[in-house]
Amino acid sequence: MSRPDAIVIGAGICGAACAAALARDGLRVRVLEGHLPGGGVTGAGMGHIVVLDDNPPEFALSRHARDLWDAMIPQLPPEAECSPCGTLWVAADQEEFDAARQKLARLTGAGVRAELLDPAQLAEAEPNLRPGLAGGLLLPGDSILYPPLVAQWFLNSSPLIEVRRERASTLRLDAPVRILATGSQLDLLPQLPIKPRKGHLVITDRYPGLLNAELVELGYIKNAHGGAAESVAFNVQPRATGQLLIGSSRQFGATTAAVEPHMVRRMLQRAFEFVPALAQCKAIRTWTGFRAATPDNLPYIGPWPDDPGLWIAMGHEGLGLTTAPAVAELLADQIAGRATAIDPTPYLPARILA
């Protein structure tokens, strides 16, 4: 490829989706990746496609993205291990059940399928949850997949995409369109307010049938978006293989990727409070990754004001896999000068200069 029409920096799920979207528009795209495609935070994450509705822009983006995934999932290879297991938000007490009720109203009001479960229905849906929980909210349309393979699938989707295994050391690259999608690697544009937020995960041996849906405590939202330096929340995912992927932890200010036993302990103890049978399951691996967190919990998607031709797809925190196709579409539409499917304003990076 001589001079490409676009250069995407970073071959995580977001960069790869952007490359695929631009190639669909006929652009010749070069992707620069200093590591392995899907080998950064994409490979470290859970692979959960989930509609989140904590605020309207997040809801709009994740919901639209899920629709885009729904159209793509039938084309994915079986190795992508897509499983339409749904998300089950678990309410530990009446306050959380009330929150579930409000969530139900918001979701169904916007046309997203969701079902409120009373304690008996919850126990029937997930017999291994402990008794005495207040209920749950099931989103049957959410699903899970294996992200690195999907990132590679995006990159393979068009002959117009060329992947170069080199690390970009500057944003001054020779192409009319440049997209920055480097996850929690922030050195190329340090002005962008993003903080790495470390997370731990544990995966078990195979226990098919122990859990059915991806389980998340409703307290997750306050834990995930609170500003605490360290927090944990119950989140377990049944992989298509029968393995259980257990999260989640959030830490600001962590300097190394080392697994920290005290965080693993807190995270697992939280998980046992909801699913006591987990205590006997065997762990086979633990690891960490760094999410890219922004001060207002919204990603940066759009043109960078100071540098014409530079576009940003950064700061997705824990939602990068979910939103990748919508992020890619938003950018491709704006680059092509088309109308966008959702309002791009809340995500514009220019907001940090205001």
Place this chain on the structure above:
Amino acid sequence: MRELRADLAIAGGGPSAIAAACAAAERGEQVLVIDRQPAPGGQIWRGQTNEWHERFRRCGAQWLGRAEIYDAAPGMTLMAQAPDGPAAIRAGRVLVATGARELFLPFPGWTLPGVYGAGGLQALVKSGLNVRGLRVVVAGSGPLLAAVAAQLIESGAHVLRVCEQAERTQMTPFFRYVAMHPEKWLQAAELGLLLAGRYQTGVWPVAARGAGKLEAVELSSGETIRAEALACGFGLVPNVELAQLLGCDLAGDGFVKVDEKQRTTAPGVFAAGEVCGIGGVEIAIGEGLIAGGASASLDRSFRGVLAAAFRLRGELRRLPQPSTYVCRCEDVTWSRIEPFDNWREAKLQTRCGMGSCQGRVCGASLGFLKGWPPPEPRSPLAPVPLESLASE
């Protein structure tokens, strides 16, 4: 979590571990030996007792059996899953005497019921498996094959053939070494008599056939032998994972690097036995004694002889077919792995080596097939109950 303390903690319970434990405990050190097996002796002395068992019993070392070391924490702490729960072992020094395991190479049918590891089948027989009348082919490489065949014959199995992949000419230094060492010569002569007419060199299995279970073994010579069991192993690879987790460097040949005192490159960490090189029980005992603080005269030259005599032939790299499983834990076939040129990417895209064996099997076979260095070990080293990871 339960806490145990020792001057010397020994990971492993084979000959080098026992020798080290005796040497150190007899000098008044507090010694704790941690091993997966219920009783001391390792693979080689499984189910038997000898003078070392007696000496070990008297030396005052503590034995923690049925225990799996799953992690190492800073400050010389080993985490072990014992029958009564997890334990944190804080030690002044650590000796890694974790031995070696068999190398399996993937060929069509190697995952069929009836195909065993050679050493694995031997261990089953030692533990009481009845093989009387069983029609067995023993194949692969290394002196273990003959020992396994002898054990099987002694237990009443019909050993139809013992196939050694190395050519006889390549094995000459081995025979010469054996001829010069009376105790080895005697053992070899007995085995030679027992296996006469059945031991074949320059031949290896290319496929295991059968519907649902093994029915026949296809050999590289073109011959097909009807058999109910195939005991197969292509030599031994060292269990270096704990040493690596403790920060020990490996030598170019993949074994733990040690000096003349069995010190590794990690301060306070020693290594002895097969984890430092495949050479048999005499070297392992000598190294164990040295690591335990005693002196021993030691000739390690047999290691080099073995490595050269049983070097694996290049043709074995062509054994796997596209549909042959390479990673049994994650069901990854050779066709999916073959295109990759490095471990990290193969793992990321196929999850090869990321199942419950932690890449112990496919990591070793891909080391040979692809020349990839073994994957970096990560905690936990072995599957461990979540409640152990969660315990304070």
